[in-house]
Amino acid sequence: MLRGLTTVSFYAQDVAAAARWYTEVLGVEPYFSREVGEQLAYVEFRLGDYQHELGIIDSRFAPQDRPEQPGGAVTYWHVDGIEAAFQRLLDLGATVYDKPVERGPGFVTASVVDPFGNVLGIMHNQHYLDVLER
Incomplete structure (x- = not known):
């Protein structure tokens, strides 16, 4: 599917x-x-x-019923250094949505709200790297 x-x-x-x-x-x-x-x-x-x-x-x-506040599903993009990527996004004008959190071994997520009101998720994901190596 x-x-x-x-x-x-x-x-x-x-x-x-x-x-x-x-x-x-x-x-x-x-x-x-x-x-x-x-x-x-x-x-x-x-x-x-x-x-x-x-x-x-x-x-x-945009759809007429789009919420005014950021929220909903978060798409996470893999980054190699989550702390550095998170700080860089903040330095460029994003605001904190969810600080970096370890979700399990090899999985750390964080998210920001970009200056335009969208939630941008970042993640260090060992599974992503393992699949990429194959």
Whole structure:
């Protein structure tokens, strides 16, 4: 049924500002963008070992019942150094959603709220590294 993660979508009122922030966070430029009229309405990044996609969509296209406060499901992206990655996100203007917590041997998670109101999860996950080695 489910075959793998394709795109994680975030929303922002200012897609251009979000694109700049995520370019700084990720160290890569968006590979795809779309304008509606004269305004940037969507950007998409490919990142990581499996080239997963992170899309940023103009908030005007968000579902009408989207909650005002960050919450819901959290997608975790693997990082090699969780403490350093967490601190870097805070230094770039994110706020704490969930401080780093060891969830079990080899699994540490944390999450932040980006400057645009989205929850960004990070995780050091030994299982991810084991699968990658195979």
